[in-house]
Amino acid sequence: MTNPAQTRPSTRPGPHTPRVSVWQVLAAAWHQHRSTLLVSGVAVLVASAIVVVISRLDTAGEEAVSPTTVQLIILLVDLYPLGVGVFLAAPLLAREYEHQTHLFAWSQDVSPTRWLAGKTVLLLTVAIVSALLLGGVTRELVLTTPGTRDFAFDVPYFDASPLVQTGHVVFAFALGLAVGLLVKRSVLAMTLTFVGFLAARIVTAFWIRPHYLSPVHTVAPVGQGSGYGPGLAVDSGYLTSSGQSVALPANCATSSSGDYLGCLGRNDIASVYLDSQPIDRLLTFQLTETGIALAVAVVLAAVTWTALRRTTRG
Amino acid sequence: MNEQMDTVSTDPSTNDRADSSAVRVQGLGKRYRAGLGAALRRGRGSSTVALRDCGFDVPAGSVTAMVGANGAGKSTLLAILAGLTAPDTGTVRVNGRSAFVAQDKPVYRHLTPQAMLTLAARLNQRWDSDRARSWLQHFEIPLDRACGRLSGGQRAQVALAAALGACPDVLLLDEPLAELDPLVRREVSTELLGRAAETAMTVLLSSHVVAELAGTADHLLVLGRGRTLLTGDIDDLLAAHVRYTGPTAHPPAGTPATDPPWGPGTVVDASHDHGQSRYVVRLPDGLDTPTRPGAWTSTPVNLEDLVHAYLIHDRKAGS
DSSP states (O other), rough: OOOOOGOOOOOEEOOOOOOHHHHHHHHHHHHHHHHHHHHHHHHHHHHHHHHHHHHHHHHHHSSOOHHHHHHHHHHHHHHHHHHHHIIIIHHHHHHHHHHHHHHHHHHHSSSHHHHHHHHHHHHHHHHHHHHHHHHHHHHHHHHSTTTGGGGGSSSHHHHHHHHHHHHHHHHHHHHHHHHHHHOOOOHHHHHHHHHHHHHHHIIIIIIIGGGOOOOOEEEETSSOOOOOOOOEEEEEEEETTOOOOEEEHHHHHHHOOHHHHHHHHHTTTTEEEEEEEEEGGGHHHHHHHHHHHHHHHHHHHHHHHHHHHHHHHO | OOOOOOEOOOOOOOHHHHHEEEEEEEEEEEEEEEOOOHHHHHTTOOEEEEEEEHHHHHHHHEEEEEEOTTTSHHHHHHHHHTTSSSEEEEEEEESEEEEETTTTOOOTHHHHHHHHHHHHHHHOOOOHHHHHHHHHHHOOOOOOOOOOGGGGHHHHHHHHHHHHHHHOSEEEETTTTOOOOOHHHHHHHHHHHHHHHHHEEEEEEEESSSHTTTTTEEEEEEETEEEEEEEHHHHHHHHHHEEEEEEESSSSSOOOSSTTTTTTSSEEEEEEETTEEEEEEEOTTTTSSSOOOHHHTEEEEHHHHHHHHHHHHHHHHOO
8 A cells, every 4th residue: 555645645537538619618618607797798798889869969069967876877887897797707616616517518528627617718718808898889989979088087087997997897707707706605705705806905095095196296285286187096184384284273164255365374374285197097097907807816716726726726 | 454455446457548548647745734723723734634645546437436434535525536635645537527516515595506506507517508497497396496495305415406507527526425315216227327327427436335235336445544445346345355254263362363273365354243244355356255164164255244344444454
């Protein structure tokens, strides 16, 4: 009998064990998921068509769409990556473990990683194409709706761009897969993906995004405007005549407009400052955020692949 | 009784085995680490040993029955052979392609049996559609009803059909008959044996019901606490063991059970009740005719007695 301490673990299925091609795995994935993909594809097409019709109505001026409606549509589009992560990716591995069907799939002529790669390529391609479509028609809606262009840095508008949507979809998919492999329970995986994705989005949007580049610092004398323009305001405040940043005195905050400037003067507040990301940095920021999302997705995918290989023959 | 009884094997020499083995396992070990919750409850490092230094050969073309108590490591062993679980130590060699039917006979519930076969066809390099479909037709499984609406036995048939359609060289079956009703069990095992013989396929199947294996398998593998307790050709194993029955007074208390004074052989298991003692004894190699010791009667063992003796021995050794 071989001494286990001296034996490297190995499983050799045989010298000529064949493996099915990637195309066969893709065909199998299509066979298994075609209903879901067809239904979701039709839903995305219908939603896109509705958005296009709304944006055309607005352009023709026949019936102006209220900014609230536009914002609601954009918010719904923003939720698309979340849907991909929660409903498509999270159950993908978790449901297999839950129903033990991985024992069927992975005991065919296909390794678990190749099987997962086939599914990922198919599902993620459809998800990305859908994201680009939804992001594209939403961008059209934003451009044709008066006034909304100035808010392109704001959370719902920024996230709805095709570029950012793509990054978020890939990240959500990778997160869902990793969580599904970790917890192996569908509902729990979906819940954790929901929470994790929302948390990542909130932290990114409000704490990380404003600092992708050093903000532009503008100073204006009190009473001559705040320097606000289209873009992302990072910080603003008051400066004394010596240039020291101070908080607005409480008594000034409650002053009437006539007394307000006098109150500031009496407190040695000479100017206001604004740190902001100007609107012409929008594309750079969207590229940066997409890059970060893709990089995190690659790390998550590598963790998932490694974990899957370690627990099986690979 | 010797608590460290070596693996009993009636297989030929190692060199011969290497050529004729469909499956070769050496020094296999597998330990399941506890999940986070269990580790917090039981302390760091808590784990369960599923297999330890497990080794055996499965002859090509044989139908090998794997038997063991719950937790003996049967399902883990089959999962490793199927490539679904990585071992911690040891080596596994499966000659040719294998197909695996897991214990719960998992199938995609939203797919019909026909769609399951299509899926399996796309995931296998070699596929015999007629073989798979004829199995389902033989057992009258509806091809167009979602698997989720089939009975447990019918789903098991779908899983078996998909495995057979893959034309494996080695078919690994984890409790293949458990889901089936008693009427169908015999028919399935007969049909399975017939198809295995037609295609020179090696079958390794695990089961709790030893009586069912008597007419099905020609090779035996008994696992206990993750180790191989007994392996070999069933006829050879039965010929190499004998049951002695006699008065409890014989042999005297304190006699080393591994070296019975009434004849050659090694005691596998002993039981004493109603004034009688019964010993299952493994005879020395080459001794086919049991030596009859005085007041004792010797009778051949059947498969159930044999497996039971080794499992009981293993349980006593572990307690």
